[in-house]
Amino acid sequence: MMDRLLGAPGLDGLRHLAGPLAARRVVHVRLAEDLRDLVRQPPGSMIVLTGAATRQAAGYRLDVAIRDAAAASAAALVLTSFDAPLPATATALAERGALALLAFTGDLAELAVAAERALSGPxxxxxxxxxxxxxxxxxxxxxxxxxxxxxxxxxxxxxxxxxxxxxxxxxxxxxxxxxxxxxxxxxxxxxxxxxxxxxxxxxxxGGQSDDHPVRSRSQLLTELLIAPEEQAFRLATRARALGLAVDSWHIALRVEPTALAGTDRYAVLDAVGPVAARLLRSAGGPDWHLARADDALIVIRTQQLDPGRDGLRAAVADAGWLLSRLGDRFPGAGLRCGVSGAHRGPLGLRASALEARTALLRNPAAASPVTAHDVAGLDRMLVEWYSSDAARQAVQELLAPLLALGPKRAEPLVRTLQSYLDHQGSPARVAEELHLHRNAVSQRIRRIEDLLHTDLGDPQQRLALQLACRAARI
Incomplete structure (x- = not known):
């Protein structure tokens, strides 16, 4: 279809710069005056940058604009009166993002009319x-x-x-x-x-169904997030049939009313879900799906292509935008949001939900209501590993004697053990970190060794327990 546009009457000033012409079907023609609007354009858009927006897209900002347009599944990005040499990075990004990069010299109104005419025929x-x-x-x-x-x-x-x-x-x-x-x-x-x-x-x-298809997808998505791994693969087949793009890339936003508990918390979550759905639907951009898990609202941002670092920044911006509007409607709820990294496929969906939860756990009192998960480092690898049933079972078995004491008694022992292993077995440094007396630390360590029947001097057992302690607190 893009080659038809290039040859259409009224589009003589349109030329191809880079990227595949036939990767996506052009469905819409959209004019963009601000580069920040690119990620919110509907899929299949031919996005035409005004002269001012094209001047903004200089240097590295052109690379960012191409990434944002590709993340929105745009078909083409048109630069107005662009006559500079195209950087090699821009060419590579357009190819990788399946985005046709075009230049246009002429009247933008004529371009929009001619493009719509070309799109309306066959x-x-x-x-x-x-x-x-x-x-x-x-x-x-x-x-x-x-x-x-x-x-x-x-x-x-x-x-x-x-x-x-x-x-x-x-x-x-x-x-x-x-x-x-x-x-x-x-x-x-x-x-x-x-x-x-x-x-x-x-x-x-037939009358309104009160969002029945949406609720069905939401319920299935909730099952996908909490079901055992083997069952999750079976649920993925049902999810595809309902239109959930489970095989794409996912970023999770976990929204919690941290100022509330008990029935008040559940009541607010019940009210927040429909409002969030309407807000996200009106904003456009990537596909959004909602679920409820672990006393929180899970918002999944799904895209066909890997969103990369720019997509993660866009997700954080979306989370801030969503929280600001929800905060106006629910001012006393203390709404906070954790944002995950991007993961692909059904298991990636579960890993994203875990990362969003970890982001909130790691920064419970952060100044900003939106906290992004660290996209690199040990925590990310642990979340990937711990999202499998086998890993969770191994952690539970390894720490079973401690966990059997119950959450209130087990948590300080697990935290002490992790600190002890992190500090290479130094009671003094553990005491300083946990604000305990050194004798109290030594007593806890002896009790842990007795309960686990393990030798903390064995390097292999130390490593296994260190990973298990970190994973158990995700």
Whole structure:
């Protein structure tokens, strides 16, 4: 489709700079005046940077812009009046991100009109839009406003609603399109729009399902996060059937009302979930899915491609934006958010949820309400390892005599053991870190050795216990 755009009337000033032309289908044409808006564009967008935005994209900022556009699954990024040599890094990023990088010289309004005209012609494109719109309409849960919004985004044509009655200005064939055998507006896209309007009316006439498809995906996602590893792979098949892209890349946001406990905490979480879903749906950008696990709201940010460091920064920004709006609605809840690194696939989904939890545990009193997990180092490797059932079972077995004492009695012993092993067996340094007397440290260590029936002087046992202590506190 991109090669059709390059040769379309009115687009003579459009030229190809780098990246594949046929990697993604162009569905939308979007104008961007600020580089920060790139990550929020809908998938399949041909993003046209204004002259001011193109001037912003100088040096390393061009690399960042390409990464952000690729993370949003954009089809193309168009630079306006760009005549500088293209850096090798930009070329490589466009290729790796499956993003067509283009340059345009001319009037932006003419570019938008000509691009829309080129997109509106062929039957194959109209059929693809109709398919995407029908699927989006059926996922909208019977709500007329959401149906109209979903149909508009997928078709690229504004759809209006008045109750269960839907309408749109039917597009005509472009002047250079092949004849359809009927008078305009009877083009391929117009027929697709009429088909989708009919499906929309049927979907709305059945009444709202109170987000039943969304709730089904949310419930399944919760099961995926808490089920045993073997069962999680079976659940992944069901998740794919429900439209969850479990095989993509995931970043988890864990939202907790830290100022609340008991029934108040559950009540706020019940209220926060639907509000967060509406906010994220209105923001656009990557796919968002919600789940409940461990007395917290888990928000999963899913993308087809590895988001990289720029995607992680965008996720932290999204978390801050979400928390600021939720905080206005729930001011006394003490909402905080932990942000994970990016992981791929069903097990990566579980690792992301663990990392988000770890981020909050490591910084319970941080100045910012949003805390990102360290994307490098031992904690990340431990989370990857500890997300498997075999690793969790090994940790439980190794520390079983301590854990059998119950959480209140076991926690100080595990913490003392970890500190003792971290400080190479120095009671003085453990006492300083834990604010204990040296004799108290020595007594605890002797009790730990008796309970575990282990020799802390054995290097292999020391290493195993050190990893187990860290993992047990994730």
């Amino acid at each position: 039957a194959a494109d109209a059929l693809a839009r109709a398919e995407a719109a029908t699927s989006a309409v059926l996922r909208a849960g019977g709500d007329p406003d959401r149906i109209a919004e979903a149909a508009s985004q997928a078709l690229g044509v504004p759809v209006r609603t008045d109750g269960a009655v839907f309408s749109a200005d039917l597009p005509a064939d472009p002047p250079d399109a092949p004849p359809t055998g009927s008078a305009s507006p009877q083009g391929h896209l117009a027929r697709a729009v009429r088909l989708v309007l009919g499906v929309a009316a049927l979907a709305a006439s």
